[in-house]
Amino acid sequence: MLATVDAITDTARLLSSLRDVWDEEAVDELDHALQSAARATDDGADDELVLAAALHDLARSPLFDASAGHRHDEVARQWLTPRFGERVGWLAGQHVAAKRYLAATDPAYRATLSPTSVASLQAQGGASIDPTLLEHPWWPDALRLRRFDDAAKDPLARAATIEDVLDVAERVVRHRAPR
Ligand SMILES: [Fe+2]
Structure with missing residues (x-):
């Protein structure tokens, strides 16, 4: 139970910290x-994929060292995996590889x-195919996440709320608990 509370509290703090963080896009990192x-919910994604989509750029938060931005995909994977499981961490961790692919x-x-x-x-190494990823059972969802990511930069688009994401996070943690 404590782990559940911690993961949700950490996520709430993290999301709030993304407000007014700008990465030269038309929306801030929270939006x-x-x-x-x-976009993930609109596409019928399951809770783990929705959560990974929401948190894939968490390393942009000022709560992390500025150097986290250099491998922000890996930082996301390392932060998410212990809190929400292998799949959430893996999916967020592939969003650069999915873009290159x-x-x-x-x-x-x-x-x-x-x-x-x-x-x-270009800074991430340019277009490329990592053949080790193609047969991975979660790779199709990593590609879906990437398209949600690219579609999530429109100042006029509908967004979820922080509470929506925390509800999803809570369901993911609860679902993992009995394992
Ligand atoms: Fe992104």
């Missing part, structure tokens, strides 16, 4: 997180990227 969650395989995808995302793609 980006809440729009990612909404989509840029390499989907000609239309690149045109959808924001200018900031195009610039960061």
Whole structure:
């Protein structure tokens, strides 16, 4: 029970800390997180995927050292896994690899990227395919998450609320508890 409370409290603190954090996109990191969650929900994603979508950029929070931004996918995986399980951590941790894959395989995808995302793609090593990921059972959901991420930068788009995400987080923790 204590672990549940801690994970939810940590998540609430983390989400709040993303307010007014800007990464040269049209929305702040909180809105980006809440729009990612909404796009995932709209697509019928399960709770773990919705939660991973909401928290994939958690390393942008000022609660982390600024150097966390260099491997923000890995920071997300390490933060999420002990709190919400392997799948939530893995899905959030692949959002850069998924972008590199989509840029390499989907000609239309690149045109959808924001200018900031195009610039960061180069910094992340450019378009590429990691063959070790393709057979992974969670890879299709990692690609879904990436598309939620890219669609979550519209200042006029509907977003989830922090409470919505905390409800999802609570369900994920409860679902794990009996294991
Ligand atoms: Fe993102």
